[in-house]
Structures are given as C-alpha cells and as structure tokens.
Amino acid sequence: MAHQPLHEHTLGNGLRVVVCEDHFVPLAAVNIWYGVGSRHEVAGRTGLAHLFEHLMFQGSANVAEGEHAAVLESAGATFNASTSFERTNYYETLPVSHLELALWLEADRMGTLPAALTQANLDNQRDVVKNERRQRYDNQPYGTAFERLCALTFPSGHPYAHTPIGSMEDLDATTLEDCTAFFRTWYAPGNAVLSIVGDVDPEKAIAAVERYFGGLPAGPTPPPARPGDLGPLTGIHGEDVAEEVPSPAYFAMFPLPSDGTDDVEAAELAVEILGGGSGSRLYDRMVRRDEIATEVWAGVTRLAGGPSLAIVDAVGPDPAKIAEVLDDELARFAAEGPDADEAARATAQAERGFLEQTETVTGLANALSANATQFGDPSRVFTAPERAAAVTAGQIKDMAGRWLAPGARTALIYGGNA
The missing domain is CATH 3.30.830.10 (Metalloenzyme, LuxS/M16 peptidase-like)
Known part of the structure; x- marks a missing residue:
C-alpha cells in the first residue's frame, strides 16, 4: 500500500x-x-x-x-x-x-x-x-x-x-x-x-x-538471546488455581508459529474466527447457544524470537463444560475450516488492526521501530494488510488443525473442578 x-x-x-x-x-x-x-x-x-x-x-x-x-x-x-x-x-x-x-x-x-x-x-x-x-x-x-x-x-x-x-x-x-x-x-x-x-x-x-x-560509544555486541523454539503441544497440561475470583473461569494457551512467518498470519486469522469478539464461533456457541459462559475471548501475542501465543479465556459456572465445548469447536474448525464470510471478516479485522496501530504518529513510530528491530525492515509494517489478505481459507484450516488442535494446550481452571 x-x-x-x-x-x-x-x-x-x-x-x-x-x-x-x-x-x-x-x-x-x-x-x-x-x-x-x-x-x-x-x-x-x-x-x-x-x-x-x-x-x-x-x-x-x-x-x-x-x-x-x-x-x-x-x-x-x-x-x-x-x-x-x-x-x-x-x-x-x-x-x-x-x-x-x-x-x-x-x-x-x-x-x-x-x-x-x-x-x-x-x-x-x-x-x-x-x-x-x-x-x-x-x-x-x-x-x-x-x-x-x-x-x-x-x-x-x-x-x-x-x-x-x-x-x-x-x-x-x-x-x-x-x-x-x-x-x-x-x-x-x-x-x-x-x-x-x-x-x-x-x-x-x-x-x-x-x-x-553520534558521540556515544558503540558498546559491546550484546550476547544472543537463547533460542525459544517450541512446537505444537501434545495433551492438555492443566492446573487448578485456588484463588478467590468473582466467577469460575477457564484459560487456555496454545503455542503458534513465530512472528515474521507466513504461518503466523493464517494462525492469527484462525484465532480471530474462533474467539475474536461477539461474532466469533466460541462466543456464538458458549454464550448465545449453550449459555455456559458469560464472556469468552481469544487473542494472539505475536513473538519473533520464539512461538507466538494464542490465549482463550471464558468465564462461566462450569469450566469443565467450557473445556469440553472448546474441544468440540476446535475439532469442528479443524475439520471444516472457515466459511467465506468468516475469512473475509477476519481479514477485515486484521486491516482494521493495522490502521488503528498506525493512524497516529505515535503508533506509526512504534511500528517502524518494531519492524526494524525484529525483522530488519521498518517498511514491512505497511505490508501487513496484504499479508493477511493473501491467506487462503485452506491455510487457515491447516493452521487450526496443526496448532489449535483439540486436546493440545495448557489450561487453568479457576473456581471449578477439572
């Protein structure tokens, strides 16, 4: 652009x-x-x-x-x-x-x-x-x-x-x-x-x-950060959290591909379709239809030196039921992939996110520093909408099957029984 x-x-x-x-x-x-x-x-x-x-x-x-x-x-x-x-x-x-x-x-x-x-x-x-x-x-x-x-x-x-x-x-x-x-x-x-x-x-x-x-000394070459690779998880590694909370809740984390890869674009669109707001699959299933949650959300933390991270959190009286329905929806998504409307909405949301990130001089300066630091190319920020738009429904389905598979995550249960 x-x-x-x-x-x-x-x-x-x-x-x-x-x-x-x-x-x-x-x-x-x-x-x-x-x-x-x-x-x-x-x-x-x-x-x-x-x-x-x-x-x-x-x-x-x-x-x-x-x-x-x-x-x-x-x-x-x-x-x-x-x-x-x-x-x-x-x-x-x-x-x-x-x-x-x-x-x-x-x-x-x-x-x-x-x-x-x-x-x-x-x-x-x-x-x-x-x-x-x-x-x-x-x-x-x-x-x-x-x-x-x-x-x-x-x-x-x-x-x-x-x-x-x-x-x-x-x-x-x-x-x-x-x-x-x-x-x-x-x-x-x-x-x-x-x-x-x-x-x-x-x-x-x-x-x-x-x-x-210009007069500042260059300083030492910083030591390299330790590599942070991590593939998709196998099995569910859970923990009950004994804290006083307003309502029982279920939190889950899934590793995703590193930022800077083509795969992370498809993975983030998959997470958006699953849990990115009130139009998402998880919200429709858990809040509207089954009424097992009062709120549910999913989002991505992009990381360049290791795996990006997807997080799902849902608040509701029966965290075990939430986990069961989550697996059901993950399996369905991996099998079917997104429909055309879902893919289009997710892509539009990615473009909206880019515009929100860069619409002020403050936001654009930060995005330029980010892309220069992490990828050696500050102008890469301007191709974000194109990268999202280039992702196909098939790629989203593939990413969901590999990285957002049912029964493969870490999870926390607040105020409920596993």
Whole structure:
C-alpha cells in the first residue's frame, strides 16, 4: 500500500535511525526500541528488564532525578515506556519545535544513565515495580493467568517461561552492580532503533540524531538471546488455581508459529474466527447457544524470537463444560475450516488492526521501530494488510488443525473442578 517514504540511516556507533514525514499535525513522535526484554534475563534476575524501564526515568549525568518527566511535561509532551518478552521501548510525542529536546534527553540517558544510578533510586523503583505486581497481577482477579500459563507452556528455564513482571524474590535480590552490568550489556546504540515520525525534515532530523547520539560509544555486541523454539503441544497440561475470583473461569494457551512467518498470519486469522469478539464461533456457541459462559475471548501475542501465543479465556459456572465445548469447536474448525464470510471478516479485522496501530504518529513510530528491530525492515509494517489478505481459507484450516488442535494446550481452571 502507498505510504510516505522512509529515510533510514545508521550511525557509526550502530544506532539505526528511521524517519517518516507526516505534516498533518505539527508534532513529532520519537520512539526507541532496545533489543532487550524478559527473554534476555538470566535465572535469578527475572524482572530486571522491566525494572530498568523504570530506572531510565530517574535521571542521567545531565538530568536530575525527576527532571526527565518534568522537562517533557513542560514541553507539552506525552510519553511512556513498556517492556515485553523481546524489547523495551521508550517514546514521547511532542510539538515538533521541541524535537531536539527529546533527542537530547534520550541520548543523555542512553549514554550516561549509570551516573545517576544510586541505591536510593534502585530501592525506590524496586518498590514501585513490586507494588505494580501486587496491583496488576497478584491482587487482581485472574491477574496471574498469563504468568501461570507461560510457566505451564514452556519448559523450566526456557526464555519465555517467565513474564516481564518478574518475581518478588528476584527483584529483592537485584543489586546496583546487576543494574550497571545490565545497562552496559544491552543499552548500547548498536542494540537500538530510533524512529521519528511527524512534521519533520528528514535530513535535518537525521543530522540532529547524529549531533546528539553520534558521540556515544558503540558498546559491546550484546550476547544472543537463547533460542525459544517450541512446537505444537501434545495433551492438555492443566492446573487448578485456588484463588478467590468473582466467577469460575477457564484459560487456555496454545503455542503458534513465530512472528515474521507466513504461518503466523493464517494462525492469527484462525484465532480471530474462533474467539475474536461477539461474532466469533466460541462466543456464538458458549454464550448465545449453550449459555455456559458469560464472556469468552481469544487473542494472539505475536513473538519473533520464539512461538507466538494464542490465549482463550471464558468465564462461566462450569469450566469443565467450557473445556469440553472448546474441544468440540476446535475439532469442528479443524475439520471444516472457515466459511467465506468468516475469512473475509477476519481479514477485515486484521486491516482494521493495522490502521488503528498506525493512524497516529505515535503508533506509526512504534511500528517502524518494531519492524526494524525484529525483522530488519521498518517498511514491512505497511505490508501487513496484504499479508493477511493473501491467506487462503485452506491455510487457515491447516493452521487450526496443526496448532489449535483439540486436546493440545495448557489450561487453568479457576473456581471449578477439572
């Protein structure tokens, strides 16, 4: 599909830069992806990638504690960061007149963060992360479901067996030396992609990046992440969860092909047809017809360094009955495949998702960084609708039979009997 041309440049220290002009509004989005996430952590230090996301806002050599956020707010910026299995990203969108301020702030913390790393900062942000874990995971109904499913799905020690939030014990054990070593290993220009989207002149934007980032040392070549391959599961590996929850529920996880493959496109369309909203097969069967669930949903987490993951969750009084009907619908789908209307709706939903992802300068900058980091090609983002549209009903059926087979998943039962 047609899109604004991309301007790509690599600095001498390895930092990859992607610039896309968008003169619709006088804004600039700055987005940095570092190629480090929870899959790069070592045993005993889980949660370090996410902890670092917080530490990166605590100052650097030329920015006092609390000043990073204050300066951006005074410039009218919106900003945030996030951590996943595979990356940590930092992003701000602000009036284009303040673009160089954003670049200076990002360069200062990329180059000099250890200068501001103190025991007090570490203790403070460790407490913030632990509290986040309590609020979003441990004390939230079904909050540990994804974490539990990953631990069930992947062998112990597998890079995806633990999630980015990390464990309380590992967070408590993390030292200032651990943080400094983690920064030196992963937060280097050669392990980062910087994308700029907005009302900018590409040549001037790249020249500004050279000014602020060009003098930073390249840093070491980061060690390779451990491979994360995993094929379709055999059998059902289940666990009863003894937690107080508002209603019984059933959660299931299925490995899928890795992101970047043709197969993942068909697999995601299959999951959309099965459980992507109120028009899906599982919703129609479980909620409307059999009335065994009050809600049911399925979705995909795409991962490039290992298997993507499909998750099904259904809330209803009899989780065992939900599991039985799930197997029934999976078997029917594997045997019949989708009809033409289902395939068309799923493809349309994929295109809608692409448009939602890229309709703002903020979203597009993140998508460019993602595709540059994971696939070496930022322009790949623009072919997402074509990739989905190229999938045939036969391919969807094949993917369902191989990866979403009945009796082949990990599962959690909340408040019911297996």
